Structure formats: C-alpha cells, structure tokens
Amino acid sequence: MARTVALLAYDTTQSLDVSGPAEVFATANQEAGTELYRVVVLSPDGADVECSSGMTLGVRSSPDDLPGEIDTLVVPGSPDWERAMHDEALSAAVAAGARRSRRVAAVCGGAFLLGAVGLLDGKRTTTHWTCLDDLEQCFPEAKVERGPIFTQDGDLFTSAGVTAGIDLALALVEDDHGPQLARQVARFLVVFLQRPGNQDQFSARMRHEPPPHSALRGLLDSVVADPAGDHGLAALSVRAGYSERHLARVFMRELGVSPARYVEEIRLEAARTLLETGDAPLDVIARRSGLGSAETLRRRFRQEVGLSPGAYRRRFRTTGVSRQDA
Template identity: 45%
Template sequence: MADRRRQVVFVAFDGMQLLNVAGPAELLDAATQALGGRGGYELLIATPDGRPIRGSGGLRLMADVALGHVRPRAVDTLIVGGGMRIDEALGDPRLAPGLQRVSGGARRTCSVCTGALLLAHAGLLDGRSATTHWAFGAELARRHPRVAVVPDRIFVRDGPVVTSAGSTAGMDLALALIEEDHGPELARTVARWTVMFLRRPGGQSQFSERLALPSTVSTPVRQVLDAIVADPAGDHRLARLAARAAVSERHLRRLFADQARTTPARFVERVRVEAAREQLEATATPVEAIATACGFGSPETMRRAFLRVLGVGPSDYRARFRSTEPAALAA
C-alpha cells in the first residue's frame, strides 16, 4: 500500500451536514499532499442515485458515483456522514442495503455524527461499541439495543468499525485513520497544517451547551433530575434524592440505571462539572470560588471530577476553551 492510493468512499445524502464530508476529506487530502505522490488517498463521493445532494445549509455537493455502483473490493474505507435530519435518510430504502454491500468489501467502515444511526439501521453495529453526537446517544441506544453506546468519546474503534461524535469529530477520526495508515509523524504534520490537536483532550461532553437530560423518564426520576440541574450546589446525597422522589435509595438507583443510564452520583457530578465549565468559559472567577459555588467543596475535588468527566483539569480547560479573553475585551 506504500505507493498505491487507498480509495475512501464518502456516503452523502440530502439534508446531511457537509462538514461531515468536507472536514475528513480535507485532512485526508492534506495527508496525500504531504506524501508527495507516494500513496495517500483517492476520495470519492457516493450518493443514493449518483446525483448531487443538497446539504442542511443549502449548499450542493457533487457526486462521483451512485452508491449502488461502488465496487466494494476497491474500497479501503467507507465513511458515512450524518446530520440533525437523520430520519429523512433513514427512510431512504437504498441506503441500508448499499451500506451493507460496500461495507462487506471495505477494509474498514466509519461514521461521523449521526451517521452511526445509518450504520446501526443497516445492522453494521450489532454487537459492537459505538458513539455518535452527544444529543443522539440515547436515541441510538433506544432504537438499537444490540449496540453498546459509549456516549462521551470523540471516536470509538471496535474492530474494523470506527464511529465518531459530532461533525468536527470527523476530523479527529481522519487524523486517527492517517496515523493508523501512515504513522504518527504524518498525522502530526497534518495536525500542524490544519491547526488541530493530534488528540483532542477530553470527551465530547466538554463541547455540549448543557448536559442533555433524558426525555423519556418517569415522574420521580424527572423531578430529581430537574432539581439537580436547577441547583448544582445543593445537597444531592442519595438519601436526600430518594426522599425527594419518595422511593427507597435502592429503588432510585435502579430507576436511574434503567431510565437515565447512569447513577445518581455520576449525574450530580456531571451537572456540577457542566455548571463549573460554563463559569470557566464566561468569567474570570477564581477556580476556588467556582468550586464552592458549584458544590464541589474544594478545588481538588473539582479537579478530580473534571479529569473524570472531561479528561482535562479546570485550569487547562479555561486556557483551552475560554470563549473570550480579557485582552480582547479591552481592545
């Protein structure tokens, strides 16, 4: 494979987010350029009927081939995009059999964002671990119980199948593919060219606006969830939460596991991290004061929680992800 270009087929459809294709494609092309003709990638766009598609933002994307005309044995990597309007694509009867056929001959199969739901619909994620956009993780788990959903990862590799989170995670995925194919030095070169982290710190939860609450929970659990989110610094010990829900502590744990897919303690921790994250991004409040205001008790407790949930400490998080620098405001 050193001098032969690997064929990468992107599956596109009406209503998809074009960044799901454009982001990974630009990084794979950068790798090809860096190799100077010594291998790299041949990129093709496949649509259900071989015609151009119109993305969610209204822009059109030309197609190279109809999905049904792709030769599976020629494909090295299949990458399926997604978008917020994924149900329209799920209703297209051409996609599932087309994905099954091409994936069967490809060396590896990948998805970006809600493209994981298309792979799952085609049965390609059965018995595997996978991730998707953080807002669709619960939906993926509900629709496809045979898929082990990992909700807070930038990408998940399970054998020849790699799934990634929201749209920009497709670029993290592309860097991982480049590193797998051509080694870490080329991946570092492409990351430098595109001004990206070679490995983004933390999981996708650090980029969510607010921890997504499950939408299909019973009244007792919903009351507890709402109370925690409304007052992250409140007394949310298990006994207090159980009393608020008028159930036993053991039953509350069971309800959380079944309906919220977590434990009460983990949910409290994540909500407090979300509250602290927002203050770190938007204010210059000292870390010690934020820890107290968000219910952590001490900066060290908050630091350990940040490392567990986001994979990065509070100070590093503020340095990397603060939205507005004081110098910019002064200017």
C-alpha cells in the same frame, strides 16, 4: 497503491461530515507528496446531493458504479437521521459499500445508518451527544458510549458530532501511516491532533452547566480560573454568601454534583490540560492544578482516567487508534 476512501453522501447530509474527513485524507496526500488516498464522494444513485445547509455537493458515482475495492467507507450524518435510516435505497447503498470495505466509519448521525443495516450489533459506538439516547433506543444491541469523541471496535469506527469527524479521520491516517504524517496534516489544517478517541465530548464546566441566571456562575468561574485556590466548602460558602448546607443543596439542584466533586473534576481537567500541552514534572502539574502532590495526581488519574499521568501524556502524543499503553 492508493487506498480508496468513499464518502457516501445523500440528501440532507451535513456538509462538514463529508468535507472535514475528505480534507484530512486529501491533505495527507499533499503532505506525503504522493497519492496515499483516492477520495471519492458517492451517493446511492450517483446524483449530486443537497446538504442540510442547502449546499449542493458534487458526487462522483454510486457505490455500484465505483470500480475496485473500497478501503474505507465513511457514512456522514444528517439532522434528519430518522428519515435517512428508513430510506431503503440509502440503506442498501450503506450495506453494499460496507461489504466491499476493509473498514467502515460513521460521523455523527451516520451511526444510525450503520445501525439500520445491523453493523452496530454488539459493537462499541457513539454519536452526537444530542442523539445518544435515541441511538440506545433504536439499537439496544449496540454498546453505546457517552463520553468519547470517537470509538473503534475492530474495523468499525463511529464519532461524535461534526468536527469530531476530522479527529476520526486524523486517527485513521495515523493508523495507516503513523503519527508524524497525522501531525503534519493537523498542523496544515490548523486543528489539534491531541484529541484521542476517549477524550470527553464536553469539558467539566459544560457537563455541569448551571441555569442562565444562576447565582453560582461567578463562583464556578472562580474555580475554573484558579483550580489550585482554596475551594473547600467553607471558603466557597463565604464567597457565595450561603451557608454550607444551602450551598451544597444548590450545587446538587443546579449542577447535579456536590461542590467537592465539581472542584475535583475541574482540577482533574486542569491536570489533563497541563499533561497534554507541556512537559512539566508531575509535582508541578499537581501543584498548579490543585491536586497537591504527584502521588495524589497519580492516584486520582488511575481512579478517574484508568491510566497513570505518564501513560496519559504518552497517549496524547497520538490519537490512540489501535494502540495500547503498556
């Protein structure tokens, strides 16, 4: 029997928060050659909605008029999440839909709508990076996580902004029907499957973005371009034309980290990419990423990622929902 996936849209909804997950579930039907999912778009009153982009979104019905049980309720976000979370009719629809659903998922600012009806209390959750502080302030009982693309806590799922809703939907398809179908869907949609929920929303370079006209930009580019190069403080200071002490001060002032820490993060990110995208031996990955030896790679991964490189590589063959590495 097909699982009903209900996407609860409302005025000012971000259209991709609805259409992205909807396309994932619809493509799963196409790739499987059978109706695994019945995808329906709802609104609190059953009327069509106007998205934040100005696009009008056609709606099937209201939650009250939808017969049968809901397998998965997906609540999209909105740039105007503050108004949305205080909309009584919308909150009532979220609460009613959640009571009828096996699992509930929020995309982006949809987490605020779940919080407004008490679904985030005591739960691990995330949202778009621009809203994380607001989510913590609005719902102090929630366990807000700042890095992941998406989180799972029991039957509650939340995701970061916009396209992360596609990652989350792929993970749900995998949880229901296995990684092979999820890979087929990702391939058809021309998106990456290998973005498990615990992947950071940002690269190291984006986390430590310097000011627009910073003199460090060329230096940072050289580290990213060649992680295995000589990026010790002495070598960096020569290339920057600064004393070592002054360069360290500039790094802390503009990036919030020391030169050594920045280089370390870039090298770990390079190692992650090599593990995710190929089957090179660990000693080769360690050398190419600048981490030196396989033993150093193993040690740094356990310290920074909490997994061995091998376990990390295996996890990147899956989205990681409801699965744990041995």
